[in-house]
Amino acid sequence: MTPIAERDVLPAPEDAARRQAELADALTVLGPSVTGPRRAIVEAMLASNRLRTPEDLLREARRADAAISLATVYRTLDRLHIAGRVKRATLSSGAVGYAYCGTGHHEHAICLSCGQLRPLSPCLISGAPAVGGFAVTTHVLDFYGLCERCAGEAAGADAPGAAAGSGSSGDAPLPEPVGASQG
Numbered sequence: 140m141t142p143i144a145e146r147d148v149l150p151a152p153e154d155a156a157r158r159q160a161e162l163a164d165a166l167t168v169l170g171p172s173v174t175g176p177r178r179a180i181v182e183a184m185l186a187s188n189r190l191r192t193p194e195d196l197l198r199e200a201r202r203a204d205a206a207i208s209l210a211t212v213y214r215t216l217d218r219l220h221i222a223g224r225v226k227r228a229t230l231s232s233g234a235v236g237y238a239y240c241g242t243g244h245h246e247h248a249i250c251l252s253c254g255q256l257r258p259l260s261p262c263l264i265s266g267a268p269a270v271g272g273f274a275v276t277t278h279v280l281d282f283y284g285l286c287e288r289c290a291g292e293a294a295g296a297d298a299p300g301a302a303a304g305s306g307s308s309g310d311a312p313l314p315e316p317v318g319a320s321q322g
């Protein structure tokens with residue numbers, strides 16, 4: 140059995156402050172079009188530092204406002220993505236996961252099991268790489284693997300006598316990504 144870390148039970152005060160700052164930033168990006176439904180969508184996204192499908196965000200946001208539509212979720216995600224605040228990763232199933240990633244360029248480590256998104260900062264590539272005759276203006280570099288918790292659960296599942304499927308986080312596992320993610 141995996142011990143429950145304190146960070147899994149209650150968010151650290153710095154996490155709560157960071158989420159409040161991210162909420163304020165996202166609402167500023169959305170500008171005068173901030174409505175109750177859009178706020179609920181952003182709050183649902185900020186509640187988890189994991190890739191979430193638009194359908195997942197819709198389900199969560201509907202707890203605050205049952206009238207939210209999937210179209211509103213997509214429009215909100217599009218506005219945040221254009222502003223550079225949302226990470227978007229295409230998975231092998233064809234599903235697209237989204238997570239709020241704030242400002243500033245950085246890479247990500249993404250857990251293939253639970254979808255946790257961990258920012259890697261500063262950027263691991265300094266300057267624009269030389270690509271014969273190609274003017275590079277930006278890049279996307281993400282790392283896929285297992286977070287510490289999922290790696291531990293996988294190791295425990297491989298142990299003799301381990302129960303199959305134990306230790307599930309309740310989130311559906313995400314399939315492996317296809318090629319490079321988009322972001």
